[in-house]
Amino acid sequence: MNDTLTLSNFFSRGNLKALTAPGLIIVILSMMVLPLPSFVLDLFFTFNIAMAVMVLMVAMYTRRPLDFSVFPTVLLITTLLRLSLNVASTRIVLINGHTGPDAAGKVIEAFGHFLVGGNYTVGIVVFIILTIINFVVITKGAGRIAEVSARFTLDAMPGKQMAIDADLNAGLIGEDEARTRRKEVAQEADFYGAMDGASKFVRGDAIAGILILVINIFGGLIVGILQHDLEAGQAAKIYTLLTIGDGLVAQIPALIISTAAGLVVTRVGDTDGDISEQVIGQVFGNPNVMALTAGILGVLGLIPGMPHVVFLLLAFGIGALAWSIMRRDEAERKRVAEAAPPAPPSPEGLEASWADVAPVDVLGLEVGYRLIPLVDRNQDGDLLKRIRGLRKKFAAEVGFLSAPVHIRDNLELNPNAYRITLKGAEVGSGEAYPALCLAINPGRVSGPLNGKQTKDPAFGLPAIWIETALRDQANAMGYTVVDAGTVIATHINHVMLSHASELLGRQETQQLLDHVAKDSPKLVEDLVPKQLPLSTVQRVLQNLLDEGVSIRDTRTLIEQLAEHSARTQDALELTSQVRIALGRAIVQQLYPAGAELQVMALEPGLERLLGQAVQGSGGDASGIEPGLADTLLRETVKAAQRQEEAGLPAVLLVPGPLRWLLSRFLRRAWPALKVLANAEIPENKTIKVTTVIGVKT
Numbered sequence: 082m083n084d085t086l087t088l089s090n091f092f093s094r095g096n097l098k099a100l101t102a103p104g105l106i107i108v109i110l111s112m113m114v115l116p117l118p119s120f121v122l123d124l125f126f127t128f129n130i131a132m133a134v135m136v137l138m139v140a141m142y143t144r145r146p147l148d149f150s151v152f153p154t155v156l157l158i159t160t161l162l163r164l165s166l167n168v169a170s171t172r173i174v175l176i177n178g179h180t181g182p183d184a185a186g187k188v189i190e191a192f193g194h195f196l197v198g199g200n201y202t203v204g205i206v207v208f209i210i211l212t213i214i215n216f217v218v219i220t221k222g223a224g225r226i227a228e229v230s231a232r233f234t235l236d237a238m239p240g241k242q243m244a245i246d247a248d249l250n251a252g253l254i255g256e257d258e259a260r261t262r263r264k265e266v267a268q269e270a271d272f273y274g275a276m277d278g279a280s281k282f283v284r285g286d287a288i289a290g291i292l293i294l295v296i297n298i299f300g301g302l303i304v305g306i307l308q309h310d311l312e313a314g315q316a317a318k319i320y321t322l323l324t325i326g327d328g329l330v331a332q333i334p335a336l337i338i339s340t341a342a343g344l345v346v347t348r349v350g351d352t353d354g355d356i357s358e359q360v361i362g363q364v365f366g367n368p369n370v371m372a373l374t375a376g377i378l379g380v381l382g383l384i385p386g387m388p389h390v391v392f393l394l395l396a397f398g399i400g401a402l403a404w405s406i407m408r409r410d411e412a413e414r415k416r417v418a419e420a421a422p423p424a425p426p427s428p429e430g431l432e433a434s435w436a437d438v439a440p441v442d443v444l445g446l447e448v449g450y451r452l453i454p455l456v457d458r459n460q461d462g463d464l465l466k467r468i469r470g471l472r473k474k475f476a477a478e479v480g481f482l483s484a485p486v487h488i489r490d491n492l493e494l495n496p497n498a499y500r501i502t503l504k505g506a507e508v509g510s511g512e513a514y515p516a517l518c519l520a521i522n523p524g525r526v527s528g529p530l531n532g533k534q535t536k537d538p539a540f541g542l543p544a545i546w547i548e549t550a551l552r553d554q555a556n557a558m559g560y561t562v563v564d565a566g567t568v569i570a571t572h573i574n575h576v577m578l579s580h581a582s583e584l585l586g587r588q589e590t591q592q593l594l595d596h597v598a599k600d601s602p603k604l605v606e607d608l609v610p611k612q613l614p615l616s617t618v619q620r621v622l623q624n625l626l627d628e629g630v631s632i633r634d635t636r637t638l639i640e641q642l643a644e645h646s647a648r649t650q651d652a653l654e655l656t657s658q659v660r661i662a663l664g665r666a667i668v669q670q671l672y673p674a675g676a677e678l679q680v681m682a683l684e685p686g687l688e689r690l691l692g693q694a695v696q697g698s699g700g701d702a703s704g705i706e707p708g709l710a711d712t713l714l715r716e717t718v719k720a721a722q723r724q725e726e727a728g729l730p731a732v733l734l735v736p737g738p739l740r741w742l743l744s745r746f747l748r749r750a751w752p753a754l755k756v757l758a759n760a761e762i763p764e765n766k767t768i769k770v771t772t773v774i775g776v777k778t
Contacts, residue, residue, distance in 0.1 A: 091185050095191060095434065104706030111166040119177075119187075124170055126188040126330050127670055129162055133334035133341075140341035147268055153275035159338050160282040163331045164626065167293050170327045173319065174297060175304050176358075189326035192333075202745055204325030206746040208332060214334045216287035223278030231273035233553050240556030241266045242522065244563060254470070261363070270272060276346055283339050290332055297324040333729040340734040368410065371403030443484035445502040446573065447491040452499055452513060454564050462497050464488075467570040475577050480632035481593045481622075483577060483584045499569055501576050503583060509576045511538030513565035517546045520560035527558045538568065580625035590619040597635050598766070604639055612646040612665040621659060627745060630660070637662050653741055657758070664761035670732045677767045680757070687713075690737055713774070714750045720772040721751045727771075733759060734768065 109620065112125070121714045136155060170189060242263065249259045300319025305311040311319070362451040375396045382392030446468075448456060452758065455464040468486050476482045494500060501509035512535070513519075520530055521537050521544045532547035547555060547562075555562045563571070577584065594615075607614055621642065622632050632638060641662045645655055672678055683691070691713075694705045705713070721731035731751060735743055737758040744756040762768065 082501070106161075109158070111112050111164045112169045116172060117169050119173060122166070122173065123188045125162075125166055127168075129159070129166060129331075129334050132159060132162070133337035133370070137337050137341040137344075140344040143345065146345050147265060147272060149345055152342070153272070153279035156279040156338065156342060157282055159334070160286045161287060163335060164289060167290070167327065167331055167677070168323055168403040169298075171293065171297055174323045174327060175300055189323060192326040192329040204322065204329070205294075206323055208328045209291075211332045211336055212287050212291060215332065215339050216284060219336070219339040219343050220280060220283045220287065222283070223339065223346050224277065225281055226343075226346045227273055227276035231270065231277045233557055235270050235274070236557035237553050238266055238270055239772060240558075240560055240562060243561045244556070248567065273346070274340070279341065283335065283342070286335055287332075290328055290335070294324055297327065306664065358749050365402070366406070368403040368406040371399055371406065375400035375403060403448060408414075441502060441505040442487040442502065444486045444504075444577070446486055446488045446569070447494060447500045447502065448488065449494040449496040449498045450490060450492060452515065452565070452569075453490055454497075455513075455515060455569070457614045462566075463565045464569060466706060467566060468573060469703070471570060471574050471577065475574070475581075478631060478633075479578070479581050479588050479626070481585060482637065483581075483589070484571065484586075491729075493602065501573060503576070503580055508580060509538065509572055511568070511572060513568050514546050515565045516549070518549055518552050518555070518562050518564055519568050520545045520547050520551075520555040520562050523559070523561055526560055530555055530558070530560070539572040567627060578629075582623040585619065585623055587615065587619060590615060590622060593622075593632075593635065594618070594639075599641065602634065604636070604643070608639055608643045608646070613642060613650065617650060617652055618642065621656050624652065624656040625659065625663075630663050631670070634663060634666060657737065657741065660758065661760050665763045667757070667761060671732055677769055678762065679724075679729050679769045679771045680732045681717075681724060681772045681774060682734050682770045683739075684773050687775035688736060688739070691743075692736070695738060695742055710746075714747065716774045717747050717754070718750050721754050725753070729771070730755065733774070734759060734770075736760070 115366045117125075136152075136159070139149060140152075174189075245254075245259050245262050245266070249256070254262070301324060302313070302316050305312060305316030305320055309316075378392050378396035378399065381387055382389050382396055413415065446456075455462045455463075464688075465488070468488075472485065473482060483593055491500070495512065497512045497514055499511060499513060500507050517532075519535075519537070520532070521542050523542065530545050530547050532545040532551070533539070535544050535546060536542065537544045545560075552562050594605050594609060609618060622638070625632055625638075638659055641659045642655055645658045649655065668678065691705065692710070694709075717733070721733075724731045731754045733743065733756045734752060735756060735758065739762050740756055740758040747754050747756065771777060
């Protein structure tokens with residue numbers, strides 16, 4: 082009873098489905114050693130044909146090669162099935178071939194008599210032609226495409242991974258989508274590599290088919306003449322027809338499977354429909370091409386000696402199809418024109434009002450007219466979606482929700498130009514070409530590309546605008562390739578991060594406090610406005626954002642402000658206390674891994690000199706003697722450059738009273754420089770001074 086229950090549970094849990102593939106392999110291998118009756122052989126031959134047709138249909142309706150990623154395995158199984166059937170049918174043909182044309186089953190008989198008219202000479206010729214088509218044309222071409230695709234896909238993997246990382250860093254995609262795209266890149270390389278190897282199965286199958294044909298003919302003659310006392314002509318006719326039928330019933334499914342393999346590896350589009358939709362849309366979608374073709378056929382049909390009826394009939398049919406497509410396109414244009422919104426009424430005669438005073442956008446994007454499709458939903462523009470993703474990523478990383486980006490067209494700009502504005506003033510600009518891709522040189526590419534030389538508008542890296550067809554080649558050469566929408570989105574993201582403090586206005590600060598108050602109402606209520614005005618809190622947050630410090634840990638920020646506000650109301654002093662509390666997060670942002678911090682430091686004599694200058698000027702950099710200031714700037718830039726060339730962050734460690742002064746003063750010469758106070762370093766971190774500024778080396 083227990084055994085029955087266990088067996089029932091085993092099958093009820095879907096394990097039967099998992100046993101299907103191993104069971105099929107065992108059955109296929111068993112056919113090579115176990116004799117099969119002719120009816121069972123007919124059944125398997127028919128199943129082989131049905132399987133081949135099914136695989137072809139799946140390949141026809143596959144939108145991407147990876148949608149049929151199991152195809153190399155299917156290719157192996159179908160090849161093994163055909164060879165097993167060849168072995169099983171050879172056994173029956175040689176044993177029972179003398180009994181008649183149906184000795185090996187009705188399927189082989191039909192292919193040996195009906196398809197070639199019972200003429201074994203015709204059968205041999207047809208078999209050889211099918212084998213040549215399969216082996217020399219289809220299989221060789223598909224194998225070559227798979228081989229080249231595997232090589233280029235493997236070479237392009239680093240570039241594609243960098244493009245995914247760039248989209249992730251720009252906020253265009255999330256972690257889950259990035260993980261999925263990385264997996265697809267690896268699967269694509271594995272798929273084409275497997276297809277390159279699987280094409281050898283078909284090649285070996287074609288060679289095996291020819292050898293089996295020759296062996297079966299000679300084997301049949303020997304068996305028929307020596308064992309069954311048949312005449313040479315009679316034996317040749319019987320066994321040759323059976324062998325030809327056997328070869329054809331195996332080669333036709335092999336030809337279908339090879340065609341399916343060619344369809345899969347020659348797919349170029351990603352998700353633009355299946356093969357039928359692509360062929361109809363791209364070959365028969367242009368009425369001008371159809372009309373010209375009809376005209377050429379009509380002219381050929383009028384030439385004396387040509388088959389007039391056939392040419393003129395086909396010309397008429399293609400011409401009618403072109404006329405039908407033209408009418409359909411014209412009707413679609415009229416429908417779109419009628420559906421367009423009416424023109425707004427003329428504003429003449431209306432008095433001026435406050436509605437005519439348009440507020441200045443906090444963050445704006447102006448585009449030339451050729452970039453309008455990127456921001457138009459009706460033209461499949463996805464830049465709006467990407468910008469929404471940027472705001473979400475900015476809020477998650479920086480700690481507050483910025484104002485939305487207002488997009489408008491500007492006819493005064495060049496057609497491919499765009500401009501990013503902050504409170505009405507331009508803070509970034511560039512050019513983008515929707516039909517091209519931007520190949521960015523990260524510094525380790527293997528060669529040049531043909532295209533328009535430019536620079537990445539966000540980071541100033543050397544780049545080239547290239548044709549879309551060169552994208553895979555550029556990836557393989559080490560370039561980071563992005564489309565026009567990604568270029569603009571990345572630039573906007575860079576501007577938002579660079580001007581985060583300016584994006585944090587009074588309204589955003591209040592919204593941030595309101596958001597914290599939902600979980601900690603008493604904490605916010607005790608701080609604003611009882612202890613600090615909102616403007617001081619805003620100034621502290623802006624000071625942090627100026628130096629690239631995230632304000633996500635709002636609870637710690639408010640607690641520190643509440644603790645020190647009774648002693649001082651100065652925003653700079655409060656910022657210093659908050660930075661000390663956020664020291665662990667600040668250091669982790671600069672040194673994600675490792676307990677040792679490799680930093681730059683000031684020579685002790687220079688520290689004392691700067692400290693005296695700061696005390697004498699009340700904390701202003703104007704108190705530093707000009708010659709000393711120039712030397713300090715020059716030496717700091719050299720040290721920061723050496724630090725970054727060594728793969729380390731440019732971090733300068735100074736005493737607390739000097740930190741704010743040196744941070745503002747030195748960032749003008751080296752924007753990437755970070756100045757930390759000694760008190761901001763966690764106790765569990767080890768400090769290693771790599772460069773001492775102020776000492777002649």
